[in-house]
Amino acid sequence: MRAILLAFLVAGPAAAQSFDPVYEAFSHPRCANCHVENDVPLWSVDGEIVPHGMAIRAGESRMGIETLPCETCHRAQNAPVQGGAPGAEGWALPPPEMAWSGRTATEICEQIKDPERNGGRTLAEVADHIVHDPLVVWGWAPGEGRAPAPDTPQALADAILAWEAAGAPCP
Numbered sequence: 555m556r557a558i559l560l561a562f563l564v565a566g567p568a569a570a571q572s573f574d575p576v577y578e579a580f581s582h583p584r585c586a587n588c589h590v591e592n593d594v595p596l597w598s599v600d601g602e603i604v605p606h607g608m609a610i611r612a613g614e615s616r617m618g619i620e621t622l623p624c625e626t627c628h629r630a631q632n633a634p635v636q637g638g639a640p641g642a643e644g645w646a647l648p649p650p651e652m653a654w655s656g657r658t659a660t661e662i663c664e665q666i667k668d669p670e671r672n673g674g675r676t677l678a679e680v681a682d683h684i685v686h687d688p689l690v691v692w693g694w695a696p697g698e699g700r701a702p703a704p705d706t707p708q709a710l711a712d713a714i715l716a717w718e719a720a721g722a723p724c725p
Contacts, residue, residue, distance in 0.1 A: 571725070572713075572716055572717040572720045572723070573659065573663050573717050573722075573723070573724065573725055574659075574725075575704075575705070575709075575710070575713040576662075576663075576666070576710065576713050576714055576717055577659040577662060577663070577725075578704050579703050579704050579705065579710045579713075580654060580662050580666070581654075581659075581662070582693075582701075582703045582704060583596070583598040583603060583701070584693035584694075584696055584700075584701070584702060584703040585654075585693055585703055586603075586654065586655040586656070587603065587655065588647050588648060589647075589648055589652055589653050589654045589655050590647065590653050590655045591650050591653035591655070592650075593611045593612040593613055593614070593616065593647065594606060594610070594611055594612070595610065595612060595647055596655065598700075598701075610622065612624065612646065612647045615646075616646050616647040616648070616649060616650075617645075617646040617647075618646075624645045624646055624647075625645055627639040628640060628641045628642075628645035629641040629645075630642065630643045632692075632695075632696070632697035633697070636697075636698045636699050637699060638697070640692065640696055640697050640700065641692075642688050642689045642691070642692035643688040643689065644687075644688065644689050645689060646689070648673075649673070651670065651671045652665075652671060652672065652673060659724075659725045660724050660725055663722075663724035663725060664724055666680060666714075667722055667724075677714055677715070677717075677718040677722060678715065678718070680714055681710075681711035681712075681714040681715050682711070684707050684710050684711050684714070685707045685708055685711045690707070691707050693707075694706055694707055
């Protein structure tokens with residue numbers, strides 16, 4: 555038992571660092587701006603995070619059905635002009651239980667491991683979701699004038715799987 559505890563104490567901090575690339579992507583505005591608890595998406599304007607313009611609210615549907623549907627402006631692809639509305643298939647906010655905007659690395663880490671707060675997914679399914687969901691993949695191709703999420707969807711999926719292999723420790 556003592557050897558196991560000693561091994562954990564030695565590997566613990568290094569293993570917990572395996573979550574760093576996951577946190578870097580999830581806390582990036584391309585991800586965090588839509589992973590909000592309320593129904594107001596966020597925008598990044600000149601490096602500042604602000605509520606979506608035009609008093610947009612996504613409503614309980616998270617798609618704007620009760621107010622102005624997101625797809626009124628957010629089509630299946632980015633508008634062809636710089637500064638135009640970004641777009642991807644199925645534009646909507648994730649459910650409130652998947653909100654992590656403004657949360658710490660530890661809070662996001664615990665949340666991503668919890669199927670009740672990650673869309674009912676295993677970590678392998680979270681990784682697959684990142685690589686294959688068109689709206690998620692949009693974060694790496696947000697259109698001219700918008701900073702993409704760090705690295706690539708595949709690199710993030712690989713980082714999640716590596717973090718899982720390290721025991722999915724939280725910082």
